[in-house]
Amino acid sequence: MENLTIEILGWLFLAGLAGGFVDSIAGGGGLITVPALLMAGLNPVAALATNKASSMFGSFTATLTYARKGHVNLRDMKWAIAFTFTGSAIGTLAVQILASDIMTQVIPFLLIAAAMYFLFGPKIGEVDRHHYLEQKPFYFIFGLSLGFYDGFFGPGTGSLWALAFVAVLGFNMLKATAHTKVVNFTSNFSSFLFFAFAGHVVWVPTAVMAVGQLLGARLGANTAMKHGTRVIKPLLVTVSLVITTKLVYDDPDNFIHKLVVDLLA
Structure with missing residues (x-):
């Protein structure tokens, strides 16, 4: 693309760096990277495809960082990877x-529920708890459903995975975050393959943002491992609410959007 100047590429690198940092801890890095790609002049489909391609490097880096420190065993994730x-x-x-209309109606409620779950449960996520499903049926249900959601729509996938790991499998917050990165990488890679095959990925911004994602994801994962629940939980709640606000604001037909407008009228 001839409009991608050195200055624009520099901003895309910084967006990738920030997106990779946030995504490796709480998910939601796409809130930073997708708008940056749209502002750079990419059409919406190309922006989504390019974001998947570059985010793949960030989630892969975070996965390796967590795995090397023993917070996730990749051999135990085969069913998670297959179903996702x-x-x-x-x-x-x-x-x-x-059409994605139904997603924009339902997802804000799920993200609000996730934020409230983590916000008002002070001990939630600090230690492992009792699990309500064995891992294989868990990954069958959530791998297929959240994998589908990430490929179809995407915003808030990391928050929903973290909620599922903590609430259903009983993982502590750091362990849930580490496992979330594995499935995030899986769904990113799957979407990337189909977008790339269709010719929607723009490779120059992908390469620039991938470098930023690599650095940001490593920094974010190390920050999460150092500070644990103290940094993961507040960021997870914040990201969930920010994504909810954006989805509701961008969709005038959303029930919450209409309710707020009516209350302010």
């Missing part, structure tokens, strides 16, 4: 033929 990859592939194909 499948769900994301189906979602990426479906988004090309189906």
Whole structure:
């Protein structure tokens, strides 16, 4: 793209750095990187595809960082990877033929629930607790559903995965974050393959933002491991609420949007 000047590429690098940092801790890095790509002049589909391509490097780096410190065993994640990859592939194909209206209506409520769960449960996520599902059925249900959601729509996937790991499998917050990065990388990679095959990925900004993602993700993962729940929980709540606010603000037909407008009228 001829409009991608050195200055614009520099801003994209910084966006990738910030997005990778936030995403490696609480998810939601796309709130930074997708708008940056749109402002750089990419059309919405190309921005989403390019974001998937560059975010893949950040989530991969975070995954390796957490795995090397023993917070996630990649061999135990085979079912998570298989089901999430499948769900994301189906979602990426479906988004090309189906409207995402239902997602914009439902997801804000789920993200608000996630934020409230972490905000008002002071001991939640500090230590491992009793699990309500074995891992294989858990990954079958959530791998397919959240993988589909990430391929089809995407915002808040990391928050929803963290909620599922903590609430259903009983993981502590750091362990949940580490496992979330594995499935995030899986769904990013799956979506990337289909977007790339269709020719939607723009490679120059992908390369620039990938470098930023690599550095940001490593810094973010190390920060999460150093400070644990103290930094993960507040950032997770904040990201969930920010994503909810953006989704509601951008969709005038959303129930919450209409309710707020009516109250302010």
